[in-house]
Each structure stands twice: as structure tokens, then as C-alpha cells.
Amino acid sequence: TLDEPAEYLDWRALNFYSTLFHKGTKGATKTQFKMRGDISRPEWQGSVSDGLMEIMYANSSQFGLSRLMRNHKARMPTILYCYGECNHLVRANHETVSWCLKSFARECDGVLPWKSLSGEAAFQKPDDNGLFVDGSKLFGVSVIASFRVHALRSGAQIAELLRLLQEKNGWGRAHCEAIITQLVPLESKFVQSFSDDAAAVTFEGINGDS
Secondary structure (H helix, E strand, O other): OOOOOOOHHHHHHHHHHHHHHHHHHOOOOOOOOOOEEEOOOHHHOOOOOOOOOOEEEEOHHHHHOHHHHHHHHHHOOOEEEEEEOOOOOOOOOHHHHHHHHHHHHOOOOOEEEOOOEEOHHHHOOOOOOOOEEEEHHHHOEEEEEOHHHHHHHHHHHHHHHHHHHHHHHOOOHHHHHHHHOOOOOOOOEEOOOOOOOOOOEEOOOOOOOO
């Protein structure tokens, strides 16, 4: 299983292909090539992929593994992303902004909604995953962005401001989290319907009036 590895042999298989990949790209001098892994269970990975996985995606369960993920990121080393869903339609779009901020505070370098495209049926039957909807027939516009895309943009812009503060003052991400939590409650829940569910993280302290 190369996607969402679940046992040691899965990581061994990923490492096999990563070794071939790095051998094949070793001579590149102007272009950077990086190996990416989608890892739902980073707590089982240990050090087996150190030096072999430059980009790592993990779901929001990583928020409960902050010290482990910080160690993974520095030791492997790797670029770390959090993948999952944006807020469901019945919940406040501010939750997606909070997802970005919590991801940044917990060492992530970005977030990745696992699904983003929906057909025109989403205008009649809401789709919790569709961020970009085909509006060509109804509105003459090929792509219409959900408000959750605007929420992602807001989260990214605030995270960039925090990154600049971090760089200017020599702070760690924990300093940024201390600033964020004075204004935004980042306590969250992550509940999956099945073991590999890319579920949304919910923030009980966030609502439409925030």
C-alpha cells in the first residue's frame, strides 16, 4: 500500500520507489525533484523513511502528535502539510481559517483539501468537498469559487504574516500559537468515519459571529 501506509512493509515499498526515484534524479542540477508521501499514521513511521521523503502529508490527527511531528519534520527532514476537508456547509467558514492557523502553529507548511472540484449539480445539492464548482451552463463561468476558498486565502494570508513575524523576531511556531490563541480558540476535534477518512477538523469555539 503506497497511499496511507498501514504496516512496515508498506513503508519499505515506499522507500524502494523513493530510492529508485532519487537515483534517477541524482544528476539534476537545475531542477529540484522531491519525493512525496501521504501518511495517515505518522506515529507508526518511526525513522524508516528518513532522507527518503522530502514532502509529507498527514491528516489532522497530527494535531495530537505535535512533538512527534516536530521531530519528524526536523529529523527526516521533510516539508509537512496537513490534508483533510474544509468546513462542512452547515458550519462557519471561519473554521477553515482556523484550520490553516492551527496547521501553521503545529509546524505545518500548508494545508491540502483532499477534494476540490464539483459539477453543476452542487448548486442544487450541496457538496461538502467541492471548492470549485462548474458554473458554465448556469452562469457562463467555467469555475465559481466557494466561500471556503476565500477562507483558505484568509488563513494563508494570516499565516504568512505570522511567518514574517517569526522570521523578524527569531520566534518558533509556539510563539505564534501563543499569539493566535489570545484571539482565536484553536481547541478542535477530529472525528473520522473510517480509518483513512480525510475528515474536517471542527472548532467548537468558532462560529459565524467570530
